[in-house]
Amino acid sequence: MDNRFVKPLLVSALTSLLFACGGGGSNDTTTPPTTPTGWVAGEFAPSEQFKGQCANLNQKNWLRSWSNETYLWYDEITDRDPASIAGVIDYFDLLKTEEKTASGADKDNFHFSMPTSEWQQSQQSGSVMGYGFNYKIVKASPPREVYVSYTEPGTAAVTAGVQRGWQIVDVNGVDVVNANTQAAVDAINAALFPSQTGVQTDFTFKLVGSNEERMVTLTSAQITQDPVMNVKTVSTTSGSVGYLQFNDHNAPAERELYDAFNYLAGQNVSDLVIDMRYNGGGYLAMAAQLGYMIAGSANTSNLIFERTIFNDKYPDTNPITGNALTPYPFIDEYIGFDPDSGISAGAPLPSLDLERVFILTTGNTCSASEALINGLRGIPQSRGFEVVIIGGKTCGKPYGFYPTDNCDTTFFTIQFTGVNNAGFGEYAEGFAPQNYTDGTFSPVRVTGCAVADDFTHLLGDTSEAMFNAALNYRSSGSCPAPTSTAGLKGYAVSDASAQIGESISDERWQTKLRNNRIMTPLNKESQ
Incomplete structure (x- = not known):
């Protein structure tokens, strides 16, 4: 095979090829812009003009131009004044097509962002936030059905005996199957999609093939998944x-x-x-x-x-x-x-x-x-x-x-x-x-x-x-x-038949990260 098709993927090379702004968060509004920022609908400065400049408006100008240059459906993005949207991520979330597929689903349901440190950790080590078991949401609205799909070797979930097929019926005292308030849904999502390590969650499972229930307390951690x-x-x-x-x-x-x-x-x-x-x-x-x-x-x-x-x-x-x-x-x-x-x-x-x-x-x-x-x-x-x-x-x-x-x-x-x-x-x-x-x-x-x-x-x-x-x-x-x-997809789901406030519908980055096709500049000679 021609070696120009393959290049090693090294973390050090990744960080040197991708740009970062040292010390500047995405919501920094104190640094004055160093380039012109006037917005004219349909006119786009080169994205490199704003790259690596971490003032709020410069980041949004970069996203706007970068999307116009590289987004597959760039001509379907509504061109909005970057100054009209307060947050950088809020502005990015709008830089996509609003078209639908033939079945009525969003044409682009894969648009997201995440902290660079977490992205690198996830892809290089396979590490994600969780409890040591994966699950599938078969039905997102009451009566909900959420099942353990498989466990990760060497984790606390395995030690506790959690197995594929166990149904999650309660988390922290909230009825996963039947609860129908927004507060309950928020609590279920917070438990199923932990955002930080060290949080203890009480899970009540119904075991496979019986009505026996078992409560297991697990602590959220960075879990290295076995691919x-x-x-x-x-x-x-x-x-x-x-x-x-x-x-x-x-x-x-x-x-x-x-x-x-x-x-x-x-x-x-x-x-x-x-x-x-x-x-x-x-x-x-x-x-x-x-x-x-x-x-x-x-x-x-x-x-x-x-x-x-x-x-x-x-x-x-x-x-x-x-x-x-x-x-x-x-x-x-x-x-x-x-x-x-x-x-x-x-x-x-x-x-x-x-x-x-x-x-x-x-x-x-x-x-x-x-x-x-x-x-x-x-x-x-x-x-x-x-x-x-x-x-x-x-x-x-x-x-x-x-x-x-x-x-x-x-x-x-x-x-x-x-x-x-x-x-x-x-x-x-x-x-x-x-x-x-x-x-x-x-x-x-x-x-x-x-x-x-x-x-x-x-x-x-x-x-x-x-x-x-x-x-x-x-x-x-x-x-x-x-x-x-026809069971729903099991990382973040939405159920069109559910009433507002009833459906589990988490939209954090982990969900979309698990459903993607990725290339990096290190594969550049394969293009």
Whole structure:
């Protein structure tokens, strides 16, 4: 593979390439502007004129010009006077399209910002604020249904015995299932989405398959999430089937995927089930690596994994890096996202050389995870590769961004979309199994079976409904009767049927961070 497609991702390089304003917070209004700040509708100074200047108005002028330059739908932003909006983040939140998709959802539901220090910590270490268990909100309005989806190894939640499928019925004395006041909803959100460490929360769980309840007190902490779990094989009469749970395309995942595929290759698996039901995305380059490790060189050689498309101001040039646009290949080399992984950048990746892959999906399967599905579906039919999805409709995010730092805040705004080797990339309504029937969406139909998330079994258990359906489809080519897969996405949700004040609807940055496709200037030569 041509080495210009891959560059190591180092924290020190990241901080040197991204700009920060030392000591100036995003709400600093005391520093006088050093550049002209008069606003004229439709006229934009170059964003670099305001970059790194942390006075309130200069930050907003930078955001306005930067959005006009790089936002994918820049011509759909309402141009507002920066001085008319008090806060920097409040102004940024308005710098996006207000258009809707065919189903009536927001066209851009992925626009957010966060402190730069927290962004770097999250992506480099996989660390997030939490209790050691993840959860899914199946129903956001009364009677609510919130279930533990899986736990993180080595955390207090595991020590306390918390398990997948336990239903959260009470937090700190607030009835999670039935409470219907705004104060109660705020309390539930505050407990489920902690904003600081060291806060004790009393959870009452209803155990799987019974009415028994158990109260567990947990303390919020920075939790290092395990992106790759439950790597195993299952013996069948027609060969060994590999399984792995892939939760996040973050920096630590590269080494774990490398080790997992080396193990599976050594087991001579004839098929693979990748459980991505809770994988919201991350680094696009890692999706391109994973595509290669699944399909191998015979299926991916000389093919595009994804061709990146920016707004119409930049038909041939990447506006972030300034380089000529060059398509992403299926990447066959180790990149070195985590410099402490012990593997040198450029080392060849293992591959299984499979002819198909089974991917388990839900509404939490998003962005870079969808890019994997789309990239593999771009392999020509003449090469005989097949993607089978088992589960529910994916979230529908064929878009991505370069995280950009200014004055100690990192901003995430949609800057590109992409198409696969066949030139396809329009899946804003998501991918769904061919027999999916829930909702009013019009997803892209893919070979596979609609199966609901099964909270009565652990992930990786061959009796768990999605995994079991994949194994049965592999042997018989048939699906079980479709089950409802319309459960809401499980990090921040809103329920359109809920009355005001009833629906859990947290909108903190952690939610959107888990559902994204990320590139950085360090991948600049891949553009």
